[in-house]
Amino acid sequence: MSSKPKTRTVPEETIYSDAPSAALHPLLSVDTIIFSVIGGRLNVLLVKRAFIPGKELSYPFQGKWALVGGLLDTKRDASLEDAALRRLLEKTNLRSPYLEQLQSFGNALRDPRKWAATVVYFALIAAEGLQLQSGTSVEEVRWWPIDDAVKLKLAFDHSHILEVALHRLRSKVEYTTLPANLLPAEFTLSELQAIYEIILGRSLDKSSFRKRVLSADFVDEARNVRKGPNRPAQLYRIKPGRNAVVFPRTFYS
Amino acid sequence: MSSKPKTRTVPEETIYSDAPSAALHPLLSVDTIIFSVIGGRLNVLLVKRAFIPGKELSYPFQGKWALVGGLLDTKRDASLEDAALRRLLEKTNLRSPYLEQLQSFGNALRDPRKWAATVVYFALIAAEGLQLQSGTSVEEVRWWPIDDAVKLKLAFDHSHILEVALHRLRSKVEYTTLPANLLPAEFTLSELQAIYEIILGRSLDKSSFRKRVLSADFVDEARNVRKGPNRPAQLYRIKPGRNAVVFPRTFYS
DNA sequence: GGAATAGTGTCTATTAGACAGTATGTC
DNA sequence: GACATACTGTCTAATAGACACTATTCC
Numbered sequence: 001m002s003s004k005p006k007t008r009t010v011p012e013e014t015i016y017s018d019a020p021s022a023a024l025h026p027l028l029s030v031d032t033i034i035f036s037v038i039g040g041r042l043n044v045l046l047v048k049r050a051f052i053p054g055k056e057l058s059y060p061f062q063g064k065w066a067l068v069g070g071l072l073d074t075k076r077d078a079s080l081e082d083a084a085l086r087r088l089l090e091k092t093n094l095r096s097p098y099l100e101q102l103q104s105f106g107n108a109l110r111d112p113r114k115w116a117a118t119v120v121y122f123a124l125i126a127a128e129g130l131q132l133q134s135g136t137s138v139e140e141v142r143w144w145p146i147d148d149a150v151k152l153k154l155a156f157d158h159s160h161i162l163e164v165a166l167h168r169l170r171s172k173v174e175y176t177t178l179p180a181n182l183l184p185a186e187f188t189l190s191e192l193q194a195i196y197e198i199i200l201g202r203s204l205d206k207s208s209f210r211k212r213v214l215s216a217d218f219v220d221e222a223r224n225v226r227k228g229p230n231r232p233a234q235l236y237r238i239k240p241g242r243n244a245v246v247f248p249r250t251f252y253s
Numbered sequence: 254m255s256s257k258p259k260t261r262t263v264p265e266e267t268i269y270s271d272a273p274s275a276a277l278h279p280l281l282s283v284d285t286i287i288f289s290v291i292g293g294r295l296n297v298l299l300v301k302r303a304f305i306p307g308k309e310l311s312y313p314f315q316g317k318w319a320l321v322g323g324l325l326d327t328k329r330d331a332s333l334e335d336a337a338l339r340r341l342l343e344k345t346n347l348r349s350p351y352l353e354q355l356q357s358f359g360n361a362l363r364d365p366r367k368w369a370a371t372v373v374y375f376a377l378i379a380a381e382g383l384q385l386q387s388g389t390s391v392e393e394v395r396w397w398p399i400d401d402a403v404k405l406k407l408a409f410d411h412s413h414i415l416e417v418a419l420h421r422l423r424s425k426v427e428y429t430t431l432p433a434n435l436l437p438a439e440f441t442l443s444e445l446q447a448i449y450e451i452i453l454g455r456s457l458d459k460s461s462f463r464k465r466v467l468s469a470d471f472v473d474e475a476r477n478v479r480k481g482p483n484r485p486a487q488l489y490r491i492k493p494g495r496n497a498v499v500f501p502r503t504f505y506s
Numbered sequence: 507g508g509a510a511t512a513g514t515g516t517c518t519a520t521t522a523g524a525c526a527g528t529a530t531g532t533c
Numbered sequence: 534g535a536c537a538t539a540c541t542g543t544c545t546a547a548t549a550g551a552c553a554c555t556a557t558t559c560c
Contacts, residue, residue, distance in 0.1 A: 010310055010311055010366040010367060024326070024327045024328060025278040025280075025281065025327070026281055026325060026327050027278075028278065028279055028281055028359075028370060057263055058263055072279060072359075072368075072370075073277070074277045074278070074279050074361065074367070074368035075277055077361075078360055078361050079359060079360035079361070080357060080358070080359040080360065080370060082360075101356055101357065103354055104333060104354065104357045104372045105333070106281075106325075106332060106333040106372065107331055107332035107333065107335075108327065108330075108331050108332070113263040114263060114327070115325075115327035117281060117325075117333060117372070119357045119359065119370070119372075188539085189539085189540090190538080190539075204523095205522080205523055205524065205525085206539090206540085207522090207523075207524080207525080207540085207541075207542090208521090208522050208523050208524085210540075210541090211521085211522080212522080215521095227531080227532090228531080228532080228537085228538075228539095229531080229532045229533070229536085229537065229538085230530080230531055230532065230536075230537040230538040230539075231529065231530040231531045231532090231537075231538055231539045231540080232530075232531060232538095232539080233538080233539055233540090234539085234540090246503075248502060248503050249501060249502045249503075249521085249522080250499075250501050250502075251522090441512085442512085442513090443511075443512070443513095457550095458549085458550055458551065458552085459512090459513080460513085460514075460515090460549090460550075460551080460552080461548090461549050461550050461551085463513075463514090464548085464549080465549080468548095480558080480559095481510085481511075481558080481559085482509085482510065482511085482558080482559050482560075483509075483510040483511040483512075483557080483558055483559070484510080484511055484512045484513080484556065484557040484558045484559090485511095485512080485557075485558060486511075486512055486513090487512080487513090502548090502549080504549090
């Protein structure tokens with residue numbers, strides 16, 4: 001996904017701008033919010049910022065929990081999304097199959113060092129069998145149940161960003177098939193329904209849920225069934241290229 | 254809305270980063286896409302980049318049409334949104350009552366000078382009675398009918414950005430009350446329906462449209478009526494704080 | 507009264523939700 | 534057969550769309 005930038009770089013002083021001081025660049029970073037459902041609860045992936053004694057001014061919020069991210073590196077990142085994927089991999093050893101852009105945040109005060117902007121991505125992934133691993137400048141990586149995470153005082157304005165992401169997630173659950181990404185490639189409709197119920201925080205009628213999902217035409221029957229101590233359940237998989245279909249209505253009840 | 258940044262600025266060389274070359278900053282700009290319905294057609298506001306002889310390298314795409322925007326100025330802009338509003342005012346003399354963030358775009362190749370990212374906002378406004386005025390580095394400002402605008406080769410990746418914005422607009426029209434922002438403060442339901450029909454490119458049933466809008470509870474009856482050579486029409490205004498209500502269903506027909 | 511647009515009433519088709527009932531596996 | 538969960542069928546209520554009808558103004 002990465003490729004070497006090919007731009008000719010014009011020396012900064014010569015870049016024409018109608019602003020008086022274009023050389024006063026802001027910092028630009030990327031952050032990624034990864035959600036997963038683990039043990040029946042919605043979780044978010046956070047990293048604890050390393051302690052680097054003597055660098056408190058230039059590396060703030062030491063020891064604080066934060067979203068996964070970091071400064072953009074124009075030498076190594078071909079695009080914003082590349083940057084987010086690279087940071088995710090570097091800091092947590094995780095590869096996300098896709099990223100959706102949430103929003104950008106930028107102002108003079110969110111970073112104690114200087115004017116800073118961040119482009120935030122988010123993704124839903126199946127947590128099963130993932131190998132997390134603390135990477136660069138990270139003391140610890142772990143999943144936080146969402147109810148605990150929102151009570152933390154995260155680094156920078158990350159608590160605020162998390163709230164925005166949660167709001168977006170909850171609203172998208174109402175009318176899209178996005179949450180299917182929280183499951184492994186093959187899943188049963190009951191498993192999918194459980195995911196919806198966890199995120200929405202209320203139960204849904206089985207019959208309408210199935211009608212809704214099947215008529216949205218975004219899953220294919222898989223070959224196999226899920227065995228258990230009861231009637232086996234048909235497995236489904238997301239149709240290729242359909243990972244966020246929009247339902248024509250929201251859930252009622 | 255602007256306030257003076259209060260951050261203490263740490264010299265760049267001392268900013269700790271886990272990236273090897275944090276000093277290689279990308280350019281950060283903001284761009285704004287303003288839509289309006291004029292003469293029964295959807296229009297977008299574009300500016301023509303000035304000719305500045307001898308500055309072709311440092312000020313690219315001279316003479317090309319572009320979205321309204323420019324580099325961020327950390328001295329003058331307290332936030333990304335402030336920056337977008339300031340550029341809009343500077344370059345076109347327009348004040349937008351609100352801005353919605355569309356998306357950010359950033360990669361190594363979209364700007365010939367260097368790695369560049371832009372945070373893009375969009376807004377729908379009522380065009381009537383607006384005084385456009387070409388500002389800084391702008392040779393011309395004007396409304397372009399959308400069908401013509403998409404055929405232009407805009408500066409940078411602005412043609413691509415315009416397509417993304419159009420897609421977002423058309424999809425939001427299906428299930429939100431956003432298009433009401435294209436009308437002046439007071440409007441009739443017939444006028445609102447006409448706006449929806451223009452953007453959707455198809456006609457809607459009057460009865461269902463009215464039921465839908467009124468039951469969404471986002472307009473209040475105004476005092477006045479709109480007079481004409483026929484039965485006068487009730488005027489409505491958007492309820493305070495309700496400028497983008499979501500309908501529980503999309504339009505069918 | 508005629509023209510024109512505003513606004514309403516009624517019927518139908520669709521469908522979400524409720525909920526009971528049936529199906530199919532394990533033990 | 535008991536059980537557990539998968540899956541389906543039927544009824545009801547809500548409502549979007551179609552479309553005809555009425556209302557109110559200017560001329």
